[in-house]
Amino acid sequence: MSDALIHDMHDLIAEDENEDTQADKYLFFKIGKESYGIGIKYIIEIIELQKIAEVPDMPRYVKGVINLRGKVIPNIDLRLRFGMEEREYDDRTCIVVTEIDGVSIGFIVDTVEEVMEITQDNIEEAPPFQTRSGEEKYISGMGKVGEQVKILLDVEKLVQDERLKK
Amino acid sequence: MHIDDDTKEIIVSFVTEGFERLDDAEARLGELGAGDNEAVFSSVFGLFHSVKGSAGFLNFENVKSLTHDAEALLEVFLKEKVEAGPESIDTLLETVDLLRAMIEEISREYHDRRFAEPVQRQTAKIRDLVSALRGSPGKISKPPVITPNEIITCDMAERFLTETMELLDQAESLVLEMESRSWNPEKINSVFRAVHTVKGNAGFFGCADLEDLCMDLENLLHQARSGNTPRGDAFITQVLGRLDGIRSRAAETRVGGGGGPGNKAVPYRPLGKILVDMGAVDEAEVEKALEQQEKPLGELLVEAGAAQPDDVSRALEFQKTMASGAGADAEAVRRKNVRVDTAKLDRLFDLVGELITAEAMIINSPDLAGLKLDAFRKSYAALNKITRELQETAMMIRMIPLEGIFSKMNRLVRDLSRKSGKGVDFLVSGADTEMDKNIIEQISDPLVHIIRNAIDHGLESAAERTAAGKSEKGRLRLEARYEGSEIWISLEDDGRGLDRNRILAKASAQGLLQGDGADLEDPEVWRFIFRPGFSTAETVSDISGRGVGMDVVSKNLEKIRGRVDIKSEPGRGSQFILKIPLTMAIIEAITVRVGDNLYSIPQGDIVEFFRVAPDQIVLTGKDEEVVNLRGNLIPLVRLFEVFGLKPKARNVEEGILIVTASDGRKACLMVDEVVGSHQIVIKSLSEYLGEVTGLSGCTIMGDGSVSFIIDTAGLMSLRLE
Numbered sequence: 101m102s103d104a105l106i107h108d109m110h111d112l113i114a115e116d117e118n119e120d121t122q123a124d125k126y127l128f129f130k131i132g133k134e135s136y137g138i139g140i141k142y143i144i145e146i147i148e149l150q151k152i153a154e155v156p157d158m159p160r161y162v163k164g165v166i167n168l169r170g171k172v173i174p175n176i177d178l179r180l181r182f183g184m185e186e187r188e189y190d191d192r193t194c195i196v197v198t199e200i201d202g203v204s205i206g207f208i209v210d211t212v213e214e215v216m217e218i219t220q221d222n223i224e225e226a227p228p229f230q231t232r233s234g235e236e237k238y239i240s241g242m243g244k245v246g247e248q249v250k251i252l253l254d255v256e257k258l259v260q261d262e263r264l265k266k
Numbered sequence: 267m268h269i270d271d272d273t274k275e276i277i278v279s280f281v282t283e284g285f286e287r288l289d290d291a292e293a294r295l296g297e298l299g300a301g302d303n304e305a306v307f308s309s310v311f312g313l314f315h316s317v318k319g320s321a322g323f324l325n326f327e328n329v330k331s332l333t334h335d336a337e338a339l340l341e342v343f344l345k346e347k348v349e350a351g352p353e354s355i356d357t358l359l360e361t362v363d364l365l366r367a368m369i370e371e372i373s374r375e376y377h378d379r380r381f382a383e384p385v386q387r388q389t390a391k392i393r394d395l396v397s398a399l400r401g402s403p404g405k406i407s408k409p410p411v412i413t414p415n416e417i418i419t420c421d422m423a424e425r426f427l428t429e430t431m432e433l434l435d436q437a438e439s440l441v442l443e444m445e446s447r448s449w450n451p452e453k454i455n456s457v458f459r460a461v462h463t464v465k466g467n468a469g470f471f472g473c474a475d476l477e478d479l480c481m482d483l484e485n486l487l488h489q490a491r492s493g494n495t496p497r498g499d500a501f502i503t504q505v506l507g508r509l510d511g512i513r514s515r516a517a518e519t520r521v522g523g524g525g526g527p528g529n530k531a532v533p534y535r536p537l538g539k540i541l542v543d544m545g546a547v548d549e550a551e552v553e554k555a556l557e558q559q560e561k562p563l564g565e566l567l568v569e570a571g572a573a574q575p576d577d578v579s580r581a582l583e584f585q586k587t588m589a590s591g592a593g594a595d596a597e598a599v600r601r602k603n604v605r606v607d608t609a610k611l612d613r614l615f616d617l618v619g620e621l622i623t624a625e626a627m628i629i630n631s632p633d634l635a636g637l638k639l640d641a642f643r644k645s646y647a648a649l650n651k652i653t654r655e656l657q658e659t660a661m662m663i664r665m666i667p668l669e670g671i672f673s674k675m676n677r678l679v680r681d682l683s684r685k686s687g688k689g690v691d692f693l694v695s696g697a698d699t700e701m702d703k704n705i706i707e708q709i710s711d712p713l714v715h716i717i718r719n720a721i722d723h724g725l726e727s728a729a730e731r732t733a734a735g736k737s738e739k740g741r742l743r744l745e746a747r748y749e750g751s752e753i754w755i756s757l758e759d760d761g762r763g764l765d766r767n768r769i770l771a772k773a774s775a776q777g778l779l780q781g782d783g784a785d786l787e788d789p790e791v792w793r794f795i796f797r798p799g800f801s802t803a804e805t806v807s808d809i810s811g812r813g814v815g816m817d818v819v820s821k822n823l824e825k826i827r828g829r830v831d832i833k834s835e836p837g838r839g840s841q842f843i844l845k846i847p848l849t850m851a852i853i854e855a856i857t858v859r860v861g862d863n864l865y866s867i868p869q870g871d872i873v874e875f876f877r878v879a880p881d882q883i884v885l886t887g888k889d890e891e892v893v894n895l896r897g898n899l900i901p902l903v904r905l906f907e908v909f910g911l912k913p914k915a916r917n918v919e920e921g922i923l924i925v926t927a928s929d930g931r932k933a934c935l936m937v938d939e940v941v942g943s944h945q946i947v948i949k950s951l952s953e954y955l956g957e958v959t960g961l962s963g964c965t966i967m968g969d970g971s972v973s974f975i976i977d978t979a980g981l982m983s984l985r986l987e
Binding site: 156205 | 959966
């Protein structure tokens with residue numbers, strides 16, 4: 101992904117410092133063919149892939165830590181988190197840095213797409229289906245944008261893992 | 267019940283102060299018997315009294331009534347010179363505990379209503395005690411009056427001053443708000459309350475003139491409140507003027523060295539009074555002028571023709587010399603403490619760490635390689651000097667004296683000694699030694715366990731001691747001191763000492779020992795007591811013996827990169843020395859590379875490093891490799907295996923071996939290469955990752971890459987057991 105695009109994304113995110121207007125905005129990114137959204141209020145920034153230092157003894161999807169301006173941030177590969185097949189990182193791979201309850205965590209995604217507004221009345225509960233990969237656990241709802249339906253993720257569930265609780 | 271934010275804020279500061287005062291009180295009570303009991307009682311009285319004052323203001327009735335009765339008990343000791351027995355001291359300590367519990371509740375619930383019953387019980391107990399004490403023959407039971415000078419300590423005076431200044435600032439900003447917006451009865455009430463509190467405190471501290479000034483202002487406010495005074499700009503100016511007067515008067519409160527009784531504040535005299543005393547003006551004229559005061563009083567009096575300009579300037583001169591003369595022989599108490607949220611301190615500290623990292627990134631930038639940069643280097647050196655100093659200062663801010671934790675130990679020793687029936691002389695020194703506040707939190711538990719052990723297992727019963735020709739009371743010495751870049755906290759007892767044979771027997775029974783252990787050095791034997799579940803006590807007592815405890819000591823110390831040394835002599839006693847680094851934020855470390863990852867090993871853990879020859883490797887029966895280093899056999903640990911990495915060097919002779927030692931054990935860690943030796947700023951791994959075995963944190967290198975810090979002890983127990 102080009103620098104220019106990342107800057108555009110930042111502008112989109114930064115535009116809405118106001119929490120009220122942030123509430124209905126989502127950042128969408130791709131993993132495989134599917135597009136997923138995370139609430140803008142969780143997102144600190146989007147960065148290009150960096151050198152990741154591997155941490156031993158972690159679930160497979162915890163890729164390791166990066167240094168973001170002196171802050172050490174763990175990274176979750178969302179592909180692996182959803183139990184999908186691993187794929188070589190390329191120049192479109194991005195890290196979406198989020199903050200949840202004061203803890204910064206990066207999500208590695210195939211590529212980021214856009215920021216979009218989806219109002220509450222256009223969000224429906226996720227249908228009770230089960231995918232092979234088990235990603236349905238992390239879905240907070242389905243957002244309708246015109247004819248399209250987009251998957252919205254529950255970030256808090258994404259970072260919860262009984263295996264990491266010690 | 268709804269509580270507004272302002273009240274909440276007041277309650278929060280009440281809680282913080284309350285805790286501080288109770289801690290002080292407990293510490294002071296711990297000093298009883300060691301010297302001047304009366305001084306102790308009077309300062310505890312003062313502390314209770316301050317808590318009572320603020321509790322009364324905030325309507326915490328239970329706190330108020332309990333402190334009130336506790337004061338009555340202290341008065342018995344202070345005024346009637348009744349000796350305080352252990353029972354009385356227990357009651358006082360219980361009272362402190364109960365007060366603390368209430369303040370804890372207040373910090374959560376903003377009220378103390380649920381404590382009515384325990385408080386009633388405690389007050390009843392105190393009253394019984396008071397009447398029992400008063401009942402002793404030859405004592406007069408007249409309600410005593412305490413004069414403030416007897417009980418004011420320097421510390422209290424300082425607190426009084428800080429508080430007063432805060433209140434005055436508060437009042438002033440309220441008044442100013444009224445000026446810019448409009449008349450607001452609620453604000454006037456707040457100002458009134460602030461002034462009233464200052465007045466109350468002033469009364470307690472015997473500053474009669476300050477009290478008078480406050481009273482004046484109260485009257486003025488009261489009149490305004492009831493609508494008898496115009497509330498315009500003139501009124502605001504008048505109030506501000508009075509506030510200034512109170513402030514400058516309060517700032518002049520002086521306390522002599524030692525803080526004992528007899529430090530009389532130099533009375534402030536309003537200009538009007540001086541002029542009246544000089545006979546230069548009529549008192550009524552002064553009153554009249556004061557009522558419409560918008561300018562300095564002197565000017566007004568001259569304008570009104572009531573006084574001669576000469577007299578006024580002479581009076582002003584006199585007022586000035588009075589103030590400055592008082593300054594010569596006593597040091598002014600100044601506002602020198604600032605309360606800061608610890609989160610802010612931690613943030614500051616993090617930022618300094620980041621600054622150091624960023625600085626290293628600049629100087630190591632590949633863009634600079636090979637350039638001749640004389641001026642740049644010079645500027646960099648200057649910058650570097652500043653950052654180092656900034657780092658030291660930031661570190662110092664977080665240093666607090668061990669006093670607090672030591673006085674808690676005092677209390678503990680007292681309780682344990684009574685519980686176990688063993689008399690203990692507890693000597694403390696070095697309480698003023700300062701340590702990082704985060705570290706202090708970590709050593710509290712270890713100290714508790716070591717003291718429990720010393721009293722329960724170390725010290726003998728009085729009978730045994732006498733038989734052994736020792737004093738009947740056991741001696742316990744707690745000491746802290748700086749030792750190089752470490753702080754040593756030692757606890758020494760003169761008890762029976764550790765029993766080598768019993769420890770060895772137990773170790774062998776638990777399967778921790780092969781052979782009879784006769785060849786082990788003492789320190790190696792003493793190590794066993796830090797094993798989880800290890801206890802040689804024959805009976806489990808109320809105090810200790812369950813074998814938990816000593817492993818807490820070593821665990822907690824590991825966390826802060828400290829260690830424990832034990833010295834012990836049979837029959838003569840034991841000494842536990844906690845050796846703790848001054849700071850746990852920055853360490854010297856050797857950084858190595860394994861595969862693509864960097865690892866930093868604390869320099870203190872490293873014995874040496876070397877390249878190994880193939881014939882130095884020996885295979886043990888269990889298929890484990892050991893390295894023969896000058897006749898010592900040391901287990902080999904390939905780091906790439908431990909951390910699951912792809913290494914550059916797979917064969918031992920291609921890599922570098924680093925000999926590490928921790929907890930008396932050694933290991934050879936195999937790495938690809940040694941990168942260098944650095945001062946590193948320790949960062950914790952993300953909260954999200956939790957604790958990672960074998961790693962104690964991470965750091966950021968000069969080039970921005972992350973290096974993991976190896977927890978040598980943890981790594982060795984991971985691989986060698």
